[in-house]
Amino acid sequence: MRSLLVVALSALVPLSARALEISPLSVSVPAVPAHAELWLANPAGTPWTGQARLYRWEQDGDQERLQADDTLVVSPAQLRIAPGQRQRLRVVRLGAAPAAAEQGYRLVISPGADASADATRVSLPVFLEPQAPAAPSSRLRVALAGGPSAPLLRLYNDGDGHAHLADLVFVDAQGRRHALIDGLAGYVLPRSTRGWPLPARPEGYAGGRFRARLDHAGEADLPAAAGNIAGNAPGGL
Structure with a gap:
């Protein structure tokens, strides 16, 4: 689970994939409860198949890195959405909430092997909120x-x-x-x-x-x- 995966994030489209609508486009997992959800909708006339994977997201200097991690899980990971139907994805934190600062992850949704040539992967930001009395903020x-x-x-x-x-x-x-x-x-x-x-x-x-x-x-x-x-x-x- 610790193998490093470096991904050019600019190649991952943070919008909706072809024939797939996603809402919301950013996910925050609160300290309590330790889960959040998003919805995928298939408005096309054919089934949409693919998979969902979560990666730890780090910024190392001027580089963006995605790393395999088992702190978060997504369910279901294998996707098949019938025409005109929706699928709920649940993002669940397995361990304790971060102690001090928010942690970043990326949810990567990839079309299956039978997808059309112009189908694309989607990368959505996922944030684990810390156990703190006030909402996290940037400075x-x-x-x-x-x-x-x-x-x-x-x-x-x-x-x-x-x-x-x-x-x-x-x-x-x-x-x-x-x-x-x-x-x-x-x-x-x-x-x-x-x-x-x-x-x-x-x-x-x-x-x-x-x-x-x-x-x-x-x-x-x-x-x-x-x-x-x-x-x-x-x-x-």
Whole structure:
């Protein structure tokens, strides 16, 4: 169960697979009760077959890694959904809730061997909430790396919950907005760092600020880090 599986998450579509509708698109498993559910619907005129697997999700520097883990299970794992029918998936935590910070997982739903050529895998985020009196929340710090020719935006999340980052923009010293990433940029897991390459600018990024929509809320400034952000912060997931 400890063999490492590295997956290019950009190749996994976090939406609905062809002929398969999924709701919700993100799952949180509370400390109590230790389970959550989602629904798969097949609106097509033919059966949909496939499988569901759960992997521990880690961010190691600028890499995304999925690792086999037995803390969570999904039921059923083998799927066959008749035309026009729905299937409930249950995600169940087998051990204790995380003690301090949220833990990230990915639920990967793959079509069966008999699927059409354009059918695709789906990767959904799953989060284990810690045993804590307050709901987990993110706390981001931003820094620049990579130099003028290959700038890199690095975000470190020292909160106890994941950060959901969307619609990233740079506001220069004159107040002009420059769109960098439209829509979902990605997630930063607790106690983890993630980087995004930025387009080179003749005047660089000094004197401006980065803004984004965080955790499904309104646009806000990304606060600057006091010092350098390490590629892989200690105490990560």
